[in-house]
Amino acid sequence: xxxxxxxxxxxxxxxxxxxxxxxxxxxxxxxxxxxxxxxxxxxxxxxxxxxxxxxxxxxxxxxxxxxxxxxxxxxxxxxxxxxxxxxxxxxxxxxxxxxxxxxxxxxxxxxxxxx
Amino acid sequence: xxxxxxxxxxxxxxxxxxxxxxxxxxxxxxxxxxxxxxxxxxxxxxxxxxxxxxxxxxxxxxxxxxxxxxxxxxxxxxxxxxxxxxxxxxxxxxxxxxxxxxxxxxxxxxxxxxxx
Numbered sequence: 001x002x003x004x005x006x007x008x009x010x011x012x013x014x015x016x017x018x019x020x021x022x023x024x025x026x027x028x029x030x031x032x033x034x035x036x037x038x039x040x041x042x043x044x045x046x047x048x049x050x051x052x053x054x055x056x057x058x059x060x061x062x063x064x065x066x067x068x069x070x071x072x073x074x075x076x077x078x079x080x081x082x083x084x085x086x087x088x089x090x091x092x093x094x095x096x097x098x099x100x101x102x103x104x105x106x107x108x109x110x111x112x113x114x115x
Numbered sequence: 116x117x118x119x120x121x122x123x124x125x126x127x128x129x130x131x132x133x134x135x136x137x138x139x140x141x142x143x144x145x146x147x148x149x150x151x152x153x154x155x156x157x158x159x160x161x162x163x164x165x166x167x168x169x170x171x172x173x174x175x176x177x178x179x180x181x182x183x184x185x186x187x188x189x190x191x192x193x194x195x196x197x198x199x200x201x202x203x204x205x206x207x208x209x210x211x212x213x214x215x216x217x218x219x220x221x222x223x224x225x226x227x228x229x230x231x
Contacts, residue, residue, distance in 0.1 A: 004158075040124060042205060042223040043159075058218070090158055102147070102209050102219060106158030 002026050006091050006107035013081040013114045021076040021110050023091030031094045032074040033058075033104065034066065036087040043090065049074055050096070081114045088112075117142040117208045121222035129230045134178075134193040136225050138206030141187060148189045149207040149219070150180055159205060165189060176200070201229045 007022045025032065030051050035043040045058030049068040063085060065077040074093075078085060088111050092104040122137040140146060147166050151159040163174025170182045176199075180191045189206060206222040 040223060043221040045218060048218065092158075103149070103161050103164060104151075104159070104219065106160065108158050109156075 004091055004093055004105050004107035006089075006110050008110060009108065010111050011113070013078075013112065015081060015083065015114060017081050018077070018079050019081070019112075020078075021089055021091070021112075023074045023076070023107060024072050025074075025091075025093040025105070026072065027093060027095070027105065028071060029093035029095045029105070030071070031096045031102070032068065033092045033094075034064070034074070034076045035090045035092065036060065037090060037109075038087050046076065046089075078112075083114050086112060086114045117146060117220050119206050119208050119220055119222035121204075121206050121225050123225055124223065125226045125228070127228040127230060128196045130198060131195050134191070134196045134200065134227065136191040136204050136206075136227065138180075138189045138191065138222060139187055140189060140206070140208045142208055145184075146208045148180075148182060149209075150174065150178070150189075150191050151205045151207060151221075153203045153205065153224075155202070162191070162204070196227075196229045198229050198231065201227055203227070 004025045033048045034046040037043050044060045047066040049055045055066050088109050090109050091107040094104045118141045120139045149164045150162040152162045153159045163172045165172050165182045173179045178193045203224045203226045205224045207219045209219050
């Protein structure tokens with residue numbers, strides 16, 4: 001059972017380049033999330049999805065796009081990379097039913113540097 | 116809107132000493148509360164969660180936390196620190212009910228150092 005798998009683990013981009021961070025989960029979770037983590041700032045929610053075909057913005061969505069064509073996959077797209085997007089990105093998933101406690105399973109992270 | 120405040124971005128304790136990491140929350144409705152731990156170069160993993168069943172919650176690795184509504188707190192403790200406890204700890208809150216209320220709000224984290 002792999003859980004949540006993110007690729008790549010590390011990437012260096014030049015300003016203005018584009019890239020996609022991949023995220024796959026094999027737990028049949030309905031909810032998926034993308035967070036960014038900056039030193040001393042905790043985790044900020046970028047986008048989330050409540051199921052295939054449904055996505056919504058989180059706290060810091062500008063400069064990012066997502067899609068959810070299957071239950072398993074939730075890629076994060078950076079269209080025009082900027083230095084402010086240098087961060088560690090975490091994908092997470094959870095199974096949400098009713099109003100139960102929402103326990104997230106996290107991937108190992110993708111460290112992105114924009115120069 | 117809910118928020119979480121973790122007091123102290125960095126806490127140092129001696130091996131064998133008490134660990135106390137502080138978390139205060141604000142929420143307009145009774146919340147679910149969580150502590151997650153992040154070891155170096157890894158993702159976050161759940162340490163424990165409060166879901167209103169019991170105010171004292173026991174988690175993995177000997178950690179526990181007590182929900183105190185009157186103080187709006189959910190502090191994390193461990194009686195005796197071990198070197199392997201060195202990590203960053205995040206408190207998180209989600210409102211108890213309501214559609215669209217499944218988004219966790221994380222605190223800024225507390226980095227725990229354990230001195231041999």
